[in-house]
Amino acid sequence: MKRILVGIKRVVDYNVRVRPRPDGNGVATEGAKMSINPFDEIALEEALRIKERGEADEVVVASIGVADAQAQLRTALAMGADRAVLVQTDAHVQPLDAARIFLALAQREQPFIVMMGKQAIDDDANQTGQMLAALWDRPQATFASKVELSGDVARVTREVDAGLETLEIDLPAVVTVDLRLNEPRYVKLPDIMKAKKKPLETLAPADLGVTPRPRVKALRFEAPPVRQKGVVVKDVAELVEQLKQRGLV
Amino acid sequence: MSQILIVAEHDGRQLNPSTAKCVACAAGISGAAVTVAVLGQNIGAIAQAAAQLAGVARVWTVDDAANAQPLATVLAPQLAALARKEAFTHVFGPSTTFGKDLMPRVAALLDVPQVSDIMAVEAPKVFRRPIYAGNVIITIDVSEEPLVVGTVRTASFDTAANGGSAAVEAVSLDVVLPAYVRFVALVSAGSDRPDLQTARRVVSGGRALGSEEQFKLVYDFADSIGAAVGASRAAVDSGYAPNELQVGQTGKIIAPDLYIALGISGAIQHMTGIKDAKTIVAINKDADAPIFESADLGLVGDLFAIVPELKARLAAG
Numbered sequence: 081m082k083r084i085l086v087g088i089k090r091v092v093d094y095n096v097r098v099r100p101r102p103d104g105n106g107v108a109t110e111g112a113k114m115s116i117n118p119f120d121e122i123a124l125e126e127a128l129r130i131k132e133r134g135e136a137d138e139v140v141v142a143s144i145g146v147a148d149a150q151a152q153l154r155t156a157l158a159m160g161a162d163r164a165v166l167v168q169t170d171a172h173v174q175p176l177d178a179a180r181i182f183l184a185l186a187q188r189e190q191p192f193i194v195m196m197g198k199q200a201i202d203d204d205a206n207q208t209g210q211m212l213a214a215l216w217d218r219p220q221a222t223f224a225s226k227v228e229l230s231g232d233v234a235r236v237t238r239e240v241d242a243g244l245e246t247l248e249i250d251l252p253a254v255v256t257v258d259l260r261l262n263e264p265r266y267v268k269l270p271d272i273m274k275a276k277k278k279p280l281e282t283l284a285p286a287d288l289g290v291t292p293r294p295r296v297k298a299l300r301f302e303a304p305p306v307r308q309k310g311v312v313v314k315d316v317a318e319l320v321e322q323l324k325q326r327g328l329v
Numbered sequence: 330m331s332q333i334l335i336v337a338e339h340d341g342r343q344l345n346p347s348t349a350k351c352v353a354c355a356a357g358i359s360g361a362a363v364t365v366a367v368l369g370q371n372i373g374a375i376a377q378a379a380a381q382l383a384g385v386a387r388v389w390t391v392d393d394a395a396n397a398q399p400l401a402t403v404l405a406p407q408l409a410a411l412a413r414k415e416a417f418t419h420v421f422g423p424s425t426t427f428g429k430d431l432m433p434r435v436a437a438l439l440d441v442p443q444v445s446d447i448m449a450v451e452a453p454k455v456f457r458r459p460i461y462a463g464n465v466i467i468t469i470d471v472s473e474e475p476l477v478v479g480t481v482r483t484a485s486f487d488t489a490a491n492g493g494s495a496a497v498e499a500v501s502l503d504v505v506l507p508a509y510v511r512f513v514a515l516v517s518a519g520s521d522r523p524d525l526q527t528a529r530r531v532v533s534g535g536r537a538l539g540s541e542e543q544f545k546l547v548y549d550f551a552d553s554i555g556a557a558v559g560a561s562r563a564a565v566d567s568g569y570a571p572n573e574l575q576v577g578q579t580g581k582i583i584a585p586d587l588y589i590a591l592g593i594s595g596a597i598q599h600m601t602g603i604k605d606a607k608t609i610v611a612i613n614k615d616a617d618a619p620i621f622e623s624a625d626l627g628l629v630g631d632l633f634a635i636v637p638e639l640k641a642r643l644a645a646g
């Protein structure tokens with residue numbers, strides 16, 4: 081059975097403008113729309129396309145988080161994943177612990193690829209995939225914009241600061257995905273109905289031998305300094321004048 | 330007393346300026362002793378450049394054919410071994426694609442947490458960093474950790490000056506290097522223009538440029554004022570500009586003296602990449618574009634008419 085394991089994180093939706101709580105003790109997310117981390121959605125889409133090409137047999141999605149993360153896993157099942165695992169906890173799970181949980185899932189599920197987003201749009205940490213690859217002692221190909229499989233190896237094109245880098249990696253491996261890998265499909269209503277019947281297993285971190293322990297402590301949350309709104313000039317001549325006055329040209 | 334190990338970023342020929350930013354960040358930690366590790370092949374000149382950075386006490390070199398390309402899977406066990414050689418308190422790398430790829434792998438091998446995108450140092454192990462695309466700044470404390478890994482948000486720090494004269498020591502490591510990842514190719518548009526991440530002036534184009542052909546207007550104007558070229562995500566997604574020009578949350582975070590945004594609406598994900606720019610100029614035909622909320626100078630109108638006129642007036646002096 082050729083299996084792909086995909087990480088799915090429940091995050092505040094991309095379109096919600098998040099603000100710190102007035103007391104500085106957290107982020108005001110109460111009542112905010114929650115979604116699949118957009119990068120993880122791209123990872124899932126890629127896994128589904130690999131399966132649809134006949135290069136994988138099963139796509140398993142896994143999430144770590146609160147009971148309500150079932151909603152995001154159901155969406156993933158509606159997109160086309162075969163089954164889901166929720167590692168349910170109310171604890172704050174930081175990247176190294178998330179990587180440990182995914183390591184245990186990888187050992188249990190024996191996937192030939194683990195895919196996830198390159199970062200989650202809440203903590204913007206960009207760590208979990210790389211940490212999993214280290215703990216698993218397997219290749220990592222981060223920031224993927226193209227994935228081609230051939231037997232026991234994959235060719236992955238990565239978006240790096242200098243351009244596009246291509247690596248050849250032995251499988252199994254961890255691939256973290258970037259924005260331009262694909263455009264995720266929309267979920268259709270009949271698929272939402274079908275997804276309700278797909279298996280969704282719930283585990284506790286302890287079932288996988290992990291006790292989450294936040295080692296990075298949050299002291300306070302603040303809004304960033306606001307840039308003062310500047311002036312709108314009426315024409316190019318005035319713009320040039322302003323640039324000169326400011327010593328910029 | 331903080332003992333800080335910094336991994337140098339380089340392309341095999343030159344030290345990347347991101348390294349000097351990491352040194353500047355480390356220098357902001359009181360009582361810091363800074364070691365820069367240069368891993369590569371034939372890296373003498375790069376090590377010398379690192380040794381000249383003010384604030385660097387020592388440069389370690391690991392010269393090995395296996396390090397010819399910066400593969401995280403190959404570099405990480407070596408960097409972890411270097412970090413274990415002495416009682417280091419911090420291991421830093423730049424928050425560039427090089428450091429973002431490598432450092433979490435190092436942190437996991439060392440079984441220590443990583444602090445990503447350090448934008449300010451409040452105490453030796455208290456840092457500020459952006460979350461939620463920069464909508465929130467979090468202050469975090471890792472004082473209970475003897476050793477932490479960090480990536481340094483390069484746009485938040487000045488470049489460490491030259492003038493140092495650190496000793497360069499070759500280090501040999503007894504580490505098994507995995508062969509399960511192989512470098513195939515790096516395709517780079519390449520140009521003689523200033524580097525986007527370090528340029529003092531940047532001209533960026535957005536979706537309003539309309540096509541790859543019309544995006545040439547951005548290059549042309551940038552060349553006329555000696556600026557680097559950037560692009561919004563929309564412009565890159567549409568194929569007008571290559572990915573390495575993308576500025577923003579998932580692209581490059583930059584801090585030029587002058588940033589000129591042409592036809593860019595100013596989504597929060599873009600603005601988070603330029604909020605450290607000293608002066609932002611926005612040219613956009615939509616007077617309600619969010620970029621005008623943050624721009625120091627705005628001009629509403631058709632960029633295809635404005636840019637040629639602007640270029641001509643600037644050339645006229």
